Amino acid sequence: MNRCRVLVVDDHAHAREAMCEILAMDERFEVIGAVASGAEAMVWTAQWMPDLILIDIEMPGMDGLETTRRIKLEYPYVKIVIVTVSDEISYLFEALKQGAQGYLLKNLAPSTWIEYLLAIVSEEVPLSRELAIQILKEFAVTSVKEEREALTAREKEILGCVSSGSTNREIAAELGISEHTVKNHLKNILQKLQLQNRTQLTRYALEQGLASRERDFPRKPQR
Secondary structure (H helix, E strand, O other), rough: OEEEEEEOOOOOHHHHHHHHHHHOOOEEEEEEEEEHHHHHHHHHHHHHHOEEEEEEOOOOOOOHHHHHHHHHOOOOOEEEEEEEEEOHHHHHHHHOOOOOOOEEOOOOOOHHHHHHHHHHHHHOOOOOOHHHHHHHHHHHOOOOOOOOOOOHHHHHHHHHHHHHOOHOOOOOOOOOOOOHHHHHHHHHHHHHHHOHHHHHHHHHHOOOOOOOOOOHHHOOOOO
């Protein structure tokens, strides 16, 4: 993969330095800036067009959630990971609702950060069981407001696997097809549904009843 250009956003200098040090551990990441506020993040994003933004959830003024919402409205291509000291599920779910691709706890080991961020960049991160269930509860009463092009039986099957938290490799093994074929199916599904990522696919699957039972969601593997 090409080097991923990263913008770090946190109102605490030590936290910014720590995140930059973690990213420096892997040459596939390039920190293009480290700023202290949501307002600065908006300016830097417009000027430097980062691939990935790491942003603290709690900041004075415009917090991480609001900054995420505004950036994703203007620059939907940018991948955003919320950084937090809290594992409160409501905060994490709210981050996804605002458009973030993922979240990281500040007390995780640096190696876990690198592994997770590389997965985010390659769009290989499944939702945890807890988040998937929370999404189910949030969107259980939401009706589909737009007519979508019909998916094939195979595409619905793959969509169900995605919503259950399976990676492309796991889907390929389960369905007896190649990982390349899975990726092509996912590209077709995203194009048909006019969606952008696996999180949005999961939401759609839940709205359509393609992943409506708690037992559909695997438990988060222990590291």
